[in-house]
Amino acid sequence: MMDSQIAMIGLGVMGKSLALNLLDHGFNVTGYDISQQNCTRAADEAQPLSEQMDKGQFVLARDLTHLIESLVPPRVIALSVPAGPIVDSVIEDLISAGLSRDDIVIDTGNSLWTDSEAREHRFAGKLRFFSTAVSGGEVGARFGPSLMASGDKEAWNYVKPMWQAIAAKVDVNGLPVGPFESGEACAAYLGPAGAGHYVKMVHNGIEYADMQLICEAYYFMSCALNMSANEIGQIFSHWNQGVLNSYLMEISAEILQTADPVTGRPFVEVVLDKAGQKGTGLWTAVNALQQGVPAPTIAQAVFARAQSSQKSLRTVASKTFSAQLSSQGALDKKQVLSELHDALYCSKLTVYAQGFDLLNATSKKEDWGLDFANIAKIWRAGCIIRAIFLQDIADAYLTNPALDNLLLAPGFVEQLLARSPGWRASIANSALYGVAMPAMSSALSYFDGLRSDILPANLLQAQRDYFGAHSYARVDEDESLRYHLSWSCKTKQQIIV
Structure with a gap:
């Protein structure tokens, strides 16, 4: 059986495009999707690339067990599935199918950043959860996206060569270059879980x-x-x-x-x-x-x-x-x-x-x-x-x-x-x-x-103090000191709060 460096679960518009991009740059890819239509389309588009000497090989997995068996350890699996509970469900299925604690699962979908933080805690000790936000749409994913990665730093070091290979490139002047030209890759590790999807x-x-x-x-x-x-x-x-x-x-x-x-x-x-x-x-x-x-x-x-x-x-x-x-x-x-x-x-x-x-x-x-x-x-x-x-x-x-x-x-x-x-x-x-x-x-x-040194928030804060006793700070005192004016009294009196 062919050894794949990465698997792509979800072969819709973005997942298929990322898979083809990886093949273009010589990486072997295993693909899987519950939609037979998506599988057929991905396989048809991957076949001409797989027949070229300098391109990667593509294989469709029958199921998740087959997918895991096709990968070289540590196994790297990218998810291109709808954001939300489906991400968690697929990861649970992968764990049940035999994924180990050293394997890397990458969420490339449009997930809410706090969900990424929660997943790192949820799956700690079961696998290495990683996330990479992808921008550029279908064309970007196919020929060079911008990749915003975050999560396990060791996971980044392992996937970095793949991500930098498929990412968009710019020349020394910061201008975009073609997908197979040399240049600075628009892919970077941004920080802990959640940071990439937040950016x-x-x-x-x-x-x-x-x-x-x-x-x-x-x-x-x-x-x-x-x-x-x-x-x-x-x-x-x-x-x-x-x-x-x-x-x-x-x-x-x-x-x-x-x-x-x-x-x-x-x-x-x-x-x-x-x-x-x-x-x-x-x-x-x-x-x-x-x-x-x-x-x-x-x-x-x-x-x-x-x-x-x-x-x-x-x-x-x-x-x-x-x-x-x-x-x-x-x-x-x-x-x-x-x-x-x-x-x-x-x-x-x-x-x-x-x-x-x-x-x-x-x-x-x-x-x-x-x-x-x-x-x-x-x-x-x-x-x-x-x-x-x-x-x-x-x-x-x-x-x-x-x-x-x-x-x-x-x-x-x-x-x-x-x-x-x-x-x-x-x-x-x-x-x-x-x-x-x-x-x-x-x-x-x-x-x-x-550019305004003074804004009308002074009147606003006085209004808040008038109807809600929310207090105010003075321009001639330390800002940490708070005061309240006795608005109901005929003779206004300031008190420290």
Whole structure:
């Protein structure tokens, strides 16, 4: 029987793609899936690779016992199954089938990070549980994803050669290279169990916001500048040649310049404006609220998807409230596009700042010791939010690992000072012309809040003390000292609490 270095349980879109990627790089793979259709499709696509001398061999397992027997010890088994109880069920079945305490089980699904922590404790002494969050979708998994690994450090040392081989690569300038070219791998060990899936969760939160920001720029061009989808796509293609270069900008440009094969109309115009979501952006927003970390643009992106689902309500409201457009005359198209370009850049940078702020807070709380420069590096290729300025983010954290907020890095300070006037003009225009730009507006509000030495929380805290005796600190005393004012008395009296 052929000896496999790794087995893949779950041969759906992602599992099959990862298996084929491993074969491409010379690793022998055993595959297993309860779906015969998935098994047949994976075997058919693997056969041409297995026939090549420099590729790995693929075998389908009859059952879990057969799968375990096909592997060289310590056995490495990757799971590409739906997140949740199914992961636990498959692991229990593997233990029953003969898995040992030295064997490694890797969860590559979209699991909640706290589930990964719980599984490490649950299966301790029975096997080595490991997790690797995968970003890049089907194409990334097939030809080079971004891999965020966490858990047992010895397990990482064992699987590291495989993960670095199949991961996306970047050159010395931080730019993506082909799947078989040499370069720095976008795969890294991030810390204890849960860390990898947490970083992927925040990645997806940033992704939600980044997508929404691009959509808002498109929407403003369409509504306020009366530009066609094709014309907007051409502008996006041009922007993608500079500081806004990213995977999401690239595909948005292509989408906008694509015609519907049925009607011939711009494809984007025949797509119903109701956005779906799988929950990871929601997880990020909820976690930010729980941690007390401001990530308003990520949360607003989730809310924007929720509002898009209220299609019938919006249709009624659109007929009830007529458009309230500015009476200031036509906009200067060239100037407005330049301002919108800067607004999109500043907003995107602010979203990354919110994401890294959340990573920083949780890293400290969980004692993970996350390396933010390393995280930025493995996001430079393979993943959905890959963008040219991730190299600048990595450089910022390499220069100052203890950076309090990404926006305070000298290079980004310079960019924000130069581009923020266009940001403000774009948000003002969105309000005057009645074009909703919730994420971009919240990003600007976050920035203005960050740069404000004094916020109106002084009045808010006084309100809390008035109706709930929640106490307050004074600007002329040590912050640790708490006071309460006797509001019900005619002569106000301050007491120490």
